[in-house]
Amino acid sequence: xxxxxxxxxxxxxxxxxxxxxxxxxxxxxxxxxxxxxxxxxxxxxxxxxxxxxxxxxxxxxxxxxxxxxxxxxxxxxxxxxxxxxxxxxxxxxxxxxxxxxxxxxxxxxxxxxxxxxxxxxxxxxxxxxxxxxxxxxxxxxxxxxxxxxxxxxxxxxxxxxxxxxxxxxx
DNA sequence: TCATTGATTTCA
DNA sequence: GAAATCAATGAT
Numbered sequence: 001x002x003x004x005x006x007x008x009x010x011x012x013x014x015x016x017x018x019x020x021x022x023x024x025x026x027x028x029x030x031x032x033x034x035x036x037x038x039x040x041x042x043x044x045x046x047x048x049x050x051x052x053x054x055x056x057x058x059x060x061x062x063x064x065x066x067x068x069x070x071x072x073x074x075x076x077x078x079x080x081x082x083x084x085x086x087x088x089x090x091x092x093x094x095x096x097x098x099x100x101x102x103x104x105x106x107x108x109x110x111x112x113x114x115x116x117x118x119x120x121x122x123x124x125x126x127x128x129x130x131x132x133x134x135x136x137x138x139x140x141x142x143x144x145x146x147x148x149x150x151x152x153x154x155x156x157x158x159x160x161x162x163x164x165x166x167x168x169x170x
Numbered sequence: 171t172c173a174t175t176g177a178t179t180t181c182a
Numbered sequence: 183g184a185a186a187t188c189a190a191t192g193a194t
Binding site for chain 2: 183184185186187188190191192193194
């Protein structure tokens, strides 16, 4: 029996959850019952209103409201009018944090993985603890990873561009 | 290096 | 209302 991480895992700080997701299994259950599993290989952390690269840095809006909720929610948004991004909300309520799932094993890139998993806006607001079609389970027990800077946030300013908040499974 | 693409946000 | 913005990808 697969074991999902419990709520307390997602209530931790995003800088703990983001690397903690590496090597875990992302489970996608399709409407016709087919189940596919993927190992998470790369994540990025977005942390609080102070983080200029975080969507919530401009305050609470209709779009970012979900990041202010407590952990374990799924946050989906569209970028460049073409690609859905998959994020997991972390941390306590009223502290906007989220982990961007950048890569899964076999699909190298956040736009590609959501296309492969047929993830779209309808997943926004679902909960990883209770969802029947997209959730996490235990994966690799012994992993190592490296950190580097985040991608595609040139607008955020040097202090934030240089944060080593991108985590890559080795 | 450039075109694509549309939801969200900002400015009026 | 209209205009600018954008956590990416694939073709050139």
